Amino acid sequence: MHGRHGHRGGGGRGAGYGRADHLLEPALLCSLQQGATHGYGLSEQLAEFGLESVPLRRVYRALQGLEGAGWVSSDWETSQTQGPPRRVYALTLEGRQLLHDWMAHLRESRAAIDRLLEAYERSNGRA
Amino acid sequence: MHGRHGHRGGGGRGAGYGRADHLLEPALLCSLQQGATHGYGLSEQLAEFGLESVPLRRVYRALQGLEGAGWVSSDWETSQTQGPPRRVYALTLEGRQLLHDWMAHLRESRAAIDRLLEAYERSNGRA
DNA sequence: TTTGACTATTGACATAGTGACTATAGTCTG
DNA sequence: CAGACTATAGTCACTATGTCAATAGTCAAA
Incomplete structure (x- = not known):
């Protein structure tokens, strides 16, 4: 059995085993935490997280997925x-919870990266 | 095939956003740095990196991809x-170089995660 | 010696994620 | 009106992954 973090029903995104997966979704949720915005604007805010080169199309798709799962909601502004x-x-309550969980997950990812980096430097006899 | 990994040389390459992706390949190369082994054995060694739940099938596929790209080579042991x-x-010379590059990439991923985590805690008014 | 557990690798098919290109359309400036 | 910029979404081809299952050798117990 896989140690997946199965919660939240939306079948969709199977983060699966991968500790260090997408930063896009958490970054979007994190931005939305500071206030509702539209995709195009969010896309520009991603630069703060070093995600400046994410294709716009992907940002929109991520938002559609997030909405389908109930983690964000949307309205038209004309x-x-x-x-x-x-x-x-805008973030939903569930989205806020997800963001919290996601951050814990990211801390694990970071730890996994650290382990790998350390193992590399160790077996590498140091650079 | 595995299109990405444009690595080396070209500063450009589509990457950028895909920071925190797969740890599997670098972990495999890192293990191989310590000596040649077979897929099944590698799969068990992955636990050291917190990748204990990677499906075997995926480990084999990753190795096939790595070999196709010339980063590892293989022989049958009967x-x-x-x-x-x-x-x-076994790691090839190119694989050794790739591993080095990959580690640099992982340090960037780590930094990106840190930025996100910090932004979260900041805007969250601290937990 | 047959059975079952463990070791070991791979094939095949369905589905999910992405890139690249395209379509649509409103606003603003000259 | 043309052209640049803002803003979102459809579609198609390709790639990656999950899942189930096929194949096959070793070893120890029944």
């Missing part, structure tokens, strides 16, 4: 835009 | 096994 209508996303 | 013949993998 005025006050600098272009066509925007779909503005 | 005697001295505790079962059927084993395919024993």
Whole structure:
């Protein structure tokens, strides 16, 4: 049996074994924690996390997935835009919980990376 | 095949956002650095890196991919096994270089995770 | 010697995730 | 009006992964 972190029913994203998986979704949720925004704007905020080169298409898809799972909700904003209508996303309560869990998961990922890095330097006889 | 891993040289390469991805391949290369082994054995060694729940099938596939790219090489070992013949993998020189690059990449991933974790704790008003 | 547990690798098919290209459409500036 | 920028989404091809199962050798107990 796999030690997956199975909670939250949305069948979708199977993070599976991979400790150090996508940073995109957690980064989006983290941004949304500071206030609702639309995908295009979020895409620009990703630079803060070093995710500046994530394709826009992927940001939108991630948001659609997050919404499908109930972790964010969206509404159209038709005025006050600098272009066509925007779909503005907001964190749901469940999303807030997920974000919390996700952060714990990331701490594990970081620990796994550390173990690997240490093993490399050890067996490498130091650089 | 495994398109990515544009690594080495070209600063460009599509990466960038995919920071914290697979630990499996680097972990395999890291293990192989300490001596050649077969997939089944490697699969057991993965526990050291916290990757105990990676499906065997995936380990084999990863090794096939690594070999296809020239980063490891393999030979059959028919005697001295505790079962059927084993395919024993060894790091190539290119694999050694890749491992080095990969570790640098992992340090970046680690930093990205840190940034995210910090942003979370900051905007979260601390837990 | 047959059975079952463990070792060991791989094939095949379905499905999920991604990249690249394309379509649509509103706003703003000149 | 043209053209740049804002803003979101469809589609298709390719890749990665999950899952089930096939194959096969060794070893120890019944």
